[in-house]
Amino acid sequence: MSKELIRLRDLIMEFDGERILDGINLYINDHEFLTLLGPSGCGKTTTLRIIGGFLTPTSGTVIFDGETINDVPPYKRQINTVFQRYALFPHLDVYDNIAFGLRVAKLPKQEIDARVKEMLEIVSLRGYENRHIDSLSGGQQQRVAIARALVNRPKVLLLDEPLGALDLRLRKDMQNELKRIQQALGITFIYVTHDQEEALSMSDTIVVMDKGRIQQIGKPEDIYNEPKNAFVADFIGESNILDGVMLEDYRVKFFDREFQCVDKGFAPNEPVDVVIRPEDVDIVPVREGHLVGKVTAITFKGLNYDIIVEFKGFKWLIQSTDYQAVGSTIGIRLNPEDIHIMHKSEYSGMFGDYSSYSAEYDELTEDAGDEKE
């Protein structure tokens, strides 16, 4: 990627003695699409608001283009924001909302007009110039919010859960749209979301956050394939997480059985977390299986079946396109590249067990609700 544009150094944020951010260190490159991903209350919105200038960190520095900007007010930053639920001006129509920043900057009328028209084109809202904000659908308001920010040609665009209020179909469309706009205009996007799919499909870089700390930074593929700890493994996609022992390089033991793996660099006999993605497991006849378990539940998901299989009292989630009857006994095989080894962390033992499968799904739907920080 190109040169570094923003650097956050040792950011700490406290509200009423409660630590919201606990030592954030991060750099963001020019033209990058970076996503801050994490559950409610992880500090992602706070981080974004610090970059936008709406909050001043308790300690630490924000560096923009080589200059410390901790005390620079929002209106002097070359950064614009697409706010959660848009925050469009209700007393102005679509055109005036988009022209707002340009008028404040006192640009000549013709230039304002040209740039607003261009923006309307980009977000496919031509002909909506004089529409009242309240008469627009959620998706249209979303586009106005994006246009209102981008028309100022900022170096960085901050997006705070911009698709949170849209329905699934529209979300998917807008995801593609945003990615297209970002690439076409070459602007750095810093995107906040709790939706891991959104993060995986749009980002160049994902920053996974929890409890005010960065858990992992990496490309979407790396985050998914090589999660650093049980939290990341569980938050990004589905994971079965087991206790294991790393015997030596490339050899791990769990469920009293030794497996070949592709990881190395652990201490001999180090206790580790073993991650197995549900879609990586191959179902085979019982006598060919590395492990043998009993199917306890199966749910049709469209693309595949979610199958819960019990191995020695521990329940796994396995995804397969083949139906397996509840109560039947199946064998599974694990290839070395299907086994991911992680160091033990504070999150060990908290995730990756599907014993309470249905309950977990309920929690997920609740989480999809409001984000308050």
Next chain:
Amino acid sequence: MKKNNAVLLSTPYLIWMVLFTLIPLGVVVYYALTDPATGVFSLVNLRQLGMYLPVLWTSIVYSLVSALVCLILGYPVAYFIAHCGQTAQKFLYMLVMLPMCMSFLLRTLAWVGLLNDQGIINNLLVAFFDWLRSLGGVFAGIPEDFGRLTLIRTPGAVVLGMVYNYLPYMILPLYTTIVKIDHRLIEAAEDLGCNGVQTFRRVILPLSMPGILSGITMVFVPAVSTFYISQKMGSSNTVLIGDVIERQFKQGNNPNLGAALSIVLMILVFVCTGIMNRFGGDEEGSVMV
């Protein structure tokens, strides 16, 4: 609720309205259109109205000036209250309401006591200059009874009386409007390059407009029809239409002319509210209380 129930439940009020508003209004119209001496239909009262136009004009000017002063005084207060913490907001709100809990007459008379030629303010001023003189030196030349000002019986005193009495009616709608302004809109303005002044001018002020209009209406309407304030605090030059109407009923013994005048006043109030509502028309639910 079913529609029938709603009708049933609102019946007491509807009866009240008919008995004590609509019928009396009819009586007022009847009086306005009858000859005071003979009691037959006549336009004689309406023909007399012309000579009261200057008084009506004075009333309008004084009320508008008062509404404007209330706006200038009230907006910062309302803005401040709206940005306080929850508890402070409740307390300050109550403080604004407090004068309204006291009798209108008492409040006005209290001002008379303050502003009179022999009133508290003047006595304090005179006492101050007496004290200065007692120091001697350059102050020895201050004449006796120096410092007494003509405060009462001035146009300013009338405006002061109106402002003091009606200021809460300005602050409350302003406060309810400002407190509802979404804080994210202010952040959005800052994000788009507005400094404090620009944010106020481009976002906060336009979004306060419904409150401003309803505040002006709520001060103007009672102020334009007020009486007593100018009787006590004004002079013969500051007679207001409300006082004239009162005089027709009490001293002039011409209720027919009084009725005609009050109809004119009523129409004026209607027109004013209409204009205000037109201005604030497209803002959602202009805050008419």
